[in-house]
Amino acid sequence: SYEHLTNYLEQGDAFTKEELEAIYYKNACQVYFS
Numbered sequence: 001s002y003e004h005l006t007n008y009l010e011q012g013d014a015f016t017k018e019e020l021e022a023i024y025y026k027n028a029c030q031v032y033f034s
Contacts, residue, residue, distance in 0.1 A: 009023075
C-alpha cells in the first residue's frame with residue numbers, strides 16, 4: 001500500500017527529508033494535475 005511505502009521511505013536512510021519532500025510534491029502534482 002502507499003502507506004506502507006511512505007513508512008518504509010521515511011524510516012529508511014535512503015533519502016533526506018528534503019529529497020522526500022520533493023518526491024511527495026512531484027507525486028502530488030502528477031496525481032492532481034495530470
